[in-house]
Amino acid sequence: MDRKYRAQQWKMLLVTMFCYLFFYTGRHNFGWAAMGMAADLNIPYTTIGWISFSMLIGYSLGQLINGNLADRFSARLMVTLGAYLSIMTNIAISFSSSTTMIMILWACNGYFQSMAWAPGAKLINNWWNERERGKAFGFYTMAAGMSSMLTYLISIVLLQQGYEWRMLFRLPVLLLLISATVFLILARDKPIVKADPDAPVAPVMNWKDQYRMVLRNKKFMIACLGFGFESMARYGLIFWVPVHYLGNNWKDNPGNLWVTFLLPVGMAAGALTFGMLSDSLFRKDRIKAISFGMLVSAVIAVLVYISPSDNLWLGGGLMLLAGFFVYGPQACFWPLSPDLLGSSLTGTGIGFMNMIGYLFAAFGEPLLGYAIDVTGDTNSIFIVIAVLCLLSALSVAAVRRVTGPQSFALSISKE
Template sequence: MEKSFRSQQWRMLLVTMLCYLFFYTGRHNFGWAAKGMATALNIPYTSIGWVSFAMLLGYAFGQLINGNLADRFSARVMVTTGAYLSVLTNVAISYSNSFSVILALWALNGYFQSMAWAPGSKLISNWWNGPELGKAFGFYTMAAGLSSAVTYLLSIVLLQQGMEWRMLFRIPVLLLLVAATIFVIVARDKPNASLQNDPHSPIPNREDTWLSRYKVVVSHPHFLFTSLAFGFESMARYGLIFWVPVHYLGQNWKDNPGNLWVTFLLPVGMAAGALSFGMLSDTLFQRNRIHSIRFGMLMSALMALLVFVVAVTNLVLGGILMLLIGFFVYGPQSCFWPLSPEMLGTSYTGTGIGFMNMFGYVFAALGEPLFGYVIDKTGHSSTIFIFISGICLLSVLMITLAKKSWKVTS
């Protein structure tokens, strides 16, 4: 029975990872389409930033709602529904010629995309216990990082084939359609009673209500500081994900296609960082997630400053820095997620993760038009890396305050 449960644990983790591996094909494709869209629709980068803002805000709102719902309803159904609706929205955008229509559809897509992460996290926390939670979330977060890599790779290939920006909303999401179908067939929300042999599993509290779960979350100051730290980390991460392609596509990349492959190293570094930080927080840092986060964000601030001073034509050094900044800016995410059950208790995992992710995407949304405005005004995309460095330091400050508040509460 123990072997059977162990096999089921890994099956649930792997199928959830498979599904999320292709989720960003319906979200991170936008940065690659931005240049072509701006040219075709004759709109400035500030307006493109507002489109990205709308998606991130829709995602943030969805996280607040769907994380809570994941503690009550089927994560399996929620993830699959979000995937199918995101595919439909992406295809609809590819046929649109109106800025306002694209803005509205991309905002809706943000909400649909939000139906995956917190419910998927809830499913994983149902199957994996405390001592291995960091490892499980490390693998799950790695899948998200690899999802960026998959999206970047597909986008690079499509651009090099001479396809227009609209195809970036049609072709990559077909993989999400297939993965979501596999997920809904294989995944199960929680172990059967006959398989369950995990002393760390939570006992359901049937007196919980939709509102009471939020009250529990906001009653913990250390978790609020953690959510603020995650907000700044996400602002820095999305500043990189969205604007790094613009930074390198701003050059005549057709004469120097190596520019595209430099950007690909960013999500590769993110995927490596997610897996590494998840395991290191359980081993080297002895489950001290906050020390892991603080280290990662300090290194991210340093890497961002180095990217600013290195010329975009220096592809070797630029590639190394893209790998490193991706590693350090995204790696800490695998340490943020276990803090939800550790700070709040496993019964509030979905609500806590959704609440934290809401902060992340509100902050990321606020950053997008700001970055676009800076590029429009300065005429240099490299300027945004100075802002990203400062944002990483703000994350360090917030997670330090979270640590102090957690000690006081304890």
């Protein structure tokens, strides 16, 4: 491979990672602002839950739309526009005192945030071939995990410094403004290559045909089901772990803050590790890698359930492992889109898969909240999460039993 092109490959991957590294500052900040928002606006936590639900629904709908748009328009412009609109929405929320307005703005923010992931994945897929696809998506997914870690860290510092909840919507997103601008300047949608007049011309599909091809691929649809359960488990940890460890007296137990911080640290490490292992140890067998990760996650969730919550060292270690094994398999889910659908449908496939994931996550939040209400114990969420991880592993394993073409590209070649 040409050394200059190799350098450009890494440049595009790293600049996309750098941009996404700060995207969650405009989304995962909400959980840390929830307690102050509820107290300041005198609203119940049920309302807080519905505000969070609105963002997840907005994000899910946006994934369905923007994933397909990424196959048609400039990923570079879509990611940047989504970042700028999300920043504006966060700042608008920080000046709002109307619950209805905050809910509407947060739902819009979910849509704007969805303009980044699938387009960014499309850009990476344009630059990296199938042989190194797992590694590239592993690095990209690691950036998302590190974004959670960074948002957690910034929120912890701001809260410890005594800043009110409104500042959590103003200050962190300034970092996103910088990274999105750098991405706009440096990123390029795809390599510049000379056209080969003898190369076969791929059929041109409209957006309806693209969605139809996704829906007809049984293997991909079952994989999406497994991703949905994995997303429920992941967001169950992200949203409820702080509630479990912090409670209402986190100022009296500041060490608990750092136990929760180890969760996104594990997520970032797991994403990179699973992405690379899927190409090497598992020999591009994404299904085996995902099933392994989710089965181990189920065991870890049970261990968290039976472990004493006041043991910070044990809790911190289990949170690190939980993040590692629950989030790591996501790096193996994303390559399934080009693997099963073909590169021409990468954006549409990833957007559809992420839409399913966030729909499941949205409805999973009330489920986990109900488990706490029924049992009166936040520890019960880990049993639910264990079941969700097991369902994810079983669903993904079922992909092997489905007959049909491995990818849309393969079916085209046969025709």
